[in-house]
Amino acid sequence: MTAVGRARMSLVIVGALVLQLAFLGWFRVQGVHPDVMVLLAVVAGMVGGPDRGAIVGFVVGLVTDLFLQTPFGLSALTFCLVGYAVGLVQGGVLRTSWWLSVATAAAASAAAEILYALLGGIVGQSQMISDRLWLIAGVVGAANAVLAVPAERAVRWAMELSTSRARVGAVGRWR
Amino acid sequence: MAVPRRTSRTRYVLLVLVLTAATIMTLAYRGHANAVIDKAKSGARDAFAPVGRVVADAFRPVGNFFRGAVDYGSVKAENARLRKQLGDLRRQHLEQADQRRQLADLLRLQGLPFAEAIPKVTAEVVYLSTSNFQLTVEIDRGSAAGLRAGMPAVAGAGLIGRVVQVARDRSTVLLLTDPSSSVGVRAPNGVVAVATGQGANRVLRVDYLAPGTPLQKGDVFVTSGTEGSIYPPGIPVGDVATAVQRPDSLQEDVTLSPLVDFSQLQYVDVLKWSAGP
Structure with missing residues (x-):
C-alpha cells in the first residue's frame, strides 16, 4: 500500500471509529448494535486479499482495543484472523457481485463475533460466552450486511482500487 | 509459481500478527505493560473526545428516533x-x-454513612461501548474533575455501576448489567448476597442468598457496604423480579430488575467515594 493508501486507510479507520462510538452505538436491537469495526476487517479481506485483510484487521482491532476493557489485543487477534480468513475465501471466487459481498459481510461478521467470544473465553473472559452470543452474532451480521456496500466502497477507495462493480474477483486482482 | 510465494508470504504475515497480538495480550494480562496500555487508552480517549462529542450530539436525535421506532410497543x-x-x-x-x-x-x-452525603460529580453520557460483549458507557468527566477508577456511579433511582477507566476528560463506567460486574447487596431483612449482571436488557442474578429469606416481588435490594466493598452502603440496586425457593437448593433463586433504564442513560452522578484500605 502506498503512503497515500495508508493515509486514506487511517482516515477510514478513524471515520469508522467515530461512526461506531458516536452514532451506531445508539442503534440497538435487543441491546445489540452494529459493529462497523469488525466490518472493516471483513471488507479489507474481501477487497484486498488475505494479507491486507490480516494487516488492516490487526490495526483496526488494536484501535478498537483502546476503547474497551476486554483484554488488550483480543480484538486485534480476532480481527486479523477474520480479515485473513475472508481474504482466503474470497480469493477463491472468480466473480463477485454485490449480493455476494453483502452475504460474505453478514456471515463473516457473525462468525467474527462468535470467534471473539470464544477467544475471550480462552483468555479468561468466560462471561462472553452466553446464550446471548447467537443474538449478538445475528444482529451484527444483519446490521453489517446493510453497511457492507458503503464500507466496501470506503475500503476500496483507501486501498486505491477501482470502485467499479464490474470487476474481476480477488484472484484476478492479485495476480 | 507466483501463487505459492504469495501464500507463503501471507502465512508469514498472519503468523507475525497473531504472535504480536498474543504477546500484547500476555504482557497486558501479566501487568507488565499496564502503564503503557493505560496511557495509550487515556490518550486515545482524550484525543477522540472533542470530535466524538460533536458527532454524538449531532446524531443523538437520530438514534433516539430509531430507538423509539424499534421499541414503540414497549x-x-x-x-x-x-x-x-x-x-x-x-x-x-x-x-x-x-x-x-x-x-x-x-x-x-x-x-x-449515607450516599446523599457523599460528594458527587455530575457527568453526561457521551457514547456507549464499541463492543457488544461489554456493557459500558463513556462519560464526559475524568481525572480533571477528580474522578478515579473504582468510584461508584448512580443515576435516577439507583446504582448503575463503577468507573473502570479514567482519562483526563473522559471516564468509562462498567454497568451493573455487564456479566463481569458483581455487587454486594443487602435484602430488606438485612441478609447479604451478591448480584451479578447477565447482559443488556436482562435482570441481575442474586447468588449466595440464604434459603428462607422472606421476599416479595418489588422488594428493593441495596448495596451491602460490607467491609472492603467497592460500593458505599445503602444505594438501591434493584427490586425483586422473581424469587423462587427450590427444596433441594442451598440458596434462594432470586433475580432483580435494575432500578435504572440503562438504554436511556443521559446524565449520571459519580460518587467521590473509594473503598477503605
Whole structure:
C-alpha cells in the first residue's frame, strides 16, 4: 500500500471509529448494535486479499482495543484472523457481485463475533460466552450486511482500487 | 509459481500478527505493560473526545428516533406503567416525608454513612461501548474533575455501576448489567448476597442468598457496604423480579430488575467515594 493508501486507510479507520462510538452505538436491537469495526476487517479481506485483510484487521482491532476493557489485543487477534480468513475465501471466487459481498459481510461478521467470544473465553473472559452470543452474532451480521456496500466502497477507495462493480474477483486482482 | 510465494508470504504475515497480538495480550494480562496500555487508552480517549462529542450530539436525535421506532410497543406499555408508578410514588412520598426527616436526623446524630452525603460529580453520557460483549458507557468527566477508577456511579433511582477507566476528560463506567460486574447487596431483612449482571436488557442474578429469606416481588435490594466493598452502603440496586425457593437448593433463586433504564442513560452522578484500605 502506498503512503497515500495508508493515509486514506487511517482516515477510514478513524471515520469508522467515530461512526461506531458516536452514532451506531445508539442503534440497538435487543441491546445489540452494529459493529462497523469488525466490518472493516471483513471488507479489507474481501477487497484486498488475505494479507491486507490480516494487516488492516490487526490495526483496526488494536484501535478498537483502546476503547474497551476486554483484554488488550483480543480484538486485534480476532480481527486479523477474520480479515485473513475472508481474504482466503474470497480469493477463491472468480466473480463477485454485490449480493455476494453483502452475504460474505453478514456471515463473516457473525462468525467474527462468535470467534471473539470464544477467544475471550480462552483468555479468561468466560462471561462472553452466553446464550446471548447467537443474538449478538445475528444482529451484527444483519446490521453489517446493510453497511457492507458503503464500507466496501470506503475500503476500496483507501486501498486505491477501482470502485467499479464490474470487476474481476480477488484472484484476478492479485495476480 | 507466483501463487505459492504469495501464500507463503501471507502465512508469514498472519503468523507475525497473531504472535504480536498474543504477546500484547500476555504482557497486558501479566501487568507488565499496564502503564503503557493505560496511557495509550487515556490518550486515545482524550484525543477522540472533542470530535466524538460533536458527532454524538449531532446524531443523538437520530438514534433516539430509531430507538423509539424499534421499541414503540414497549415504550407505550412502559409509559402507562410509569404513570401508575408515579402516582404510587407521589402517595408514598407524602406518607414517608416525615419518616425520612426522622431518619435523616438519626443518621446525622449517629454520623452514619449515607450516599446523599457523599460528594458527587455530575457527568453526561457521551457514547456507549464499541463492543457488544461489554456493557459500558463513556462519560464526559475524568481525572480533571477528580474522578478515579473504582468510584461508584448512580443515576435516577439507583446504582448503575463503577468507573473502570479514567482519562483526563473522559471516564468509562462498567454497568451493573455487564456479566463481569458483581455487587454486594443487602435484602430488606438485612441478609447479604451478591448480584451479578447477565447482559443488556436482562435482570441481575442474586447468588449466595440464604434459603428462607422472606421476599416479595418489588422488594428493593441495596448495596451491602460490607467491609472492603467497592460500593458505599445503602444505594438501591434493584427490586425483586422473581424469587423462587427450590427444596433441594442451598440458596434462594432470586433475580432483580435494575432500578435504572440503562438504554436511556443521559446524565449520571459519580460518587467521590473509594473503598477503605
